Amino acid sequence: MNAFGGPFAVSTHELARRPGESRHLNTTVLAPQDLGSDIIAVPLDGPIELDLLLESVLEGVLVTGRVRTMARGACVRCLEDVELPLDLSIQELFAYPERMEAARESGAEDAEERMLIGETADIEPTVRDAIVLGLPFQPVCAEDCPGLCPTCGERLDSDPGHRHEVRDPRWSALAALTEREEKS
Ligand SMILES: [Zn+2]
Ligand SMILES: [Zn+2]
Structure with a gap:
């Protein structure tokens, strides 16, 4: 029934429909494919540490926290290998489906908002966006390379x-x- 699963599928079982409840989630997952550009990326299966707080709110479950991983690439000036540690913050509301529909009907459509699937939040797109936006367009081995x-x-x-x-x-x-x- 669930079309997705895997390491980025976060269960909100003990939180959903219980506003005020929260729980910490500290886990390490493996990087999916194409997490970056040709110049710099998190390699496939590279470890990604997730340090998250899941909070039950009226609209759904709010996920806040940090994403830590290591990107690899090449310096655009001298072509040396570059290792770039990333420590990024994320925040995303995973709304209950009926909340999303109500918001849409009232014309307040928020394209940024994601939806809970059952009691599961698929955080892969959130993590992917944070990492891709957190990578430099022009990585350098040193600022003064x-x-x-x-x-x-x-x-x-x-x-x-x-x-x-x-x-x-x-x-x-x-x-x-x-x-x-x-x-x-
Ligand atoms: Zn020379
Ligand atoms: Zn360089």
């Missing part, structure tokens, strides 16, 4: 002082440009 040498492609961080023989200073800028173009 100097990137790659435009002339030879060496990581400048491992050899900051290295130089290339400059032919004619007037043409060196142009030469560097041409070399870069030849590379790409």
Whole structure:
């Protein structure tokens, strides 16, 4: 009957329809597929720690807490591996179906709101949104990563002082440009 289950399906059995009740949930789940971008993502089956408070409110069950995990990717400047710890806050109301319908009929549709399925809250979309939005578009290995040498492609961080023989200073800028173009 339940179309979904799995680690992100949180039971609210002892909370539903009992406003004022609450319980803590501390658990570690494994990351689903495609949790991020090509540049940086939480690897498949990487551990995600959930530290949540489930509160029974009139409209449904309110889930508040933190999501902690490790993302992996590559520095956009020097292509070194990057490990990025994430510690994100989430909050989402899982409404009772009839509350949602009542809200819709009164014209106060809230597209953000999610719904309880039976007594279960599927928190995967909430966790996914938090992580995807929490990832940087341009991950770097260090804020001041100097990137790659435009002339030879060496990581400048491992050899900051290295130089290339400059032919004619007037043409060196142009030469560097041409070399870069030849590379790409
Ligand atoms: Zn870097
Ligand atoms: Zn160089």
